[in-house]
Amino acid sequence: MLKQIINGRILTPEGWLEGGSVIIDGNKIKAVSNSDLHIVDAEIIDAKGCYVVPGGIEMHVHGGGGRDFMEGSEEAFRVAIKAHMKHGTTAIFPTLSSSTVPMIEAACETCEKLMAEENSPVLGLHLEGPYFNPKQAGAQIPEWIKPPVAEEYEPLLDKYPCIKRWDEAPELPGSAEFIKSCRKHGVVAAIGHTRATYEDVVAGHDAGMSHATHFYNAMPVVYKEHEFKVPGTVESIYALSDMSVEVIADGIHVPPVMLRVVYQIKGVEKTALITDSLACAASDEGVAFDPRV
Known part of the structure; x- marks a missing residue:
């Protein structure tokens, strides 16, 4: 009708x-x-x-309605997805923070099941870690952070086509091989939780890294080394015109004046807005999957 x-x-x-x-x-x-x-x-x-307005495409979201995608269960996925769909999201990429391989496998199994359903809002899985710089762990669980391990990520990429994006710090040993493997499998490689220098960012970009995770957050800006100014990860990403960024545009994670700069440099076509929501979003629950929250 x-x-x-x-x-x-x-x-x-x-x-x-x-x-x-x-x-x-x-x-x-x-x-x-x-x-x-x-x-x-x-x-x-x-x-x-x-x-x-068009429905929101939520490309970086950890949970909602009191449930976290790190739980990996079908129930947790459905509750969190429903919470976001009530508020205007019509397509979603569930996100896992740095997790163990069994946790990633469980989430992949659930994600692929939901993606197979007719008219599913689930478009794929987003892995935020665990291959990050521990000095920029942020809200990630530090015990699970490490450099890329080919024996881990290769089987996951081979087995689970639901993985659509994987975030990593390009200054880590083995980074170029990881990024190339992601691209070979059609997975977006994104820079995040990093202390990458300009040279690191360019090397990652040349290997196939094309996107920046929660831009400005968990990455350094320009700093001074003796009498010299050194471009941070942020300025390095700005310098690569074809690299896209995502921002938590709440005026707190990224202040309004910096949001204006992102818009002026990257423009509409290279900028995405995300929530990066945790399980407590759209929820009155007093507990979270991560006990530190």
């Missing part, structure tokens, strides 16, 4: 559309029209002046 959303302010790639409508056929958007004339036999939905 057709549905027609009218009386809303519609966001399109060309800007805001006033007085138009969105026509939906089943679970697909059939058209965005500049006319709000009622379509015969369509169910009319009055937006009452509210915004009508």
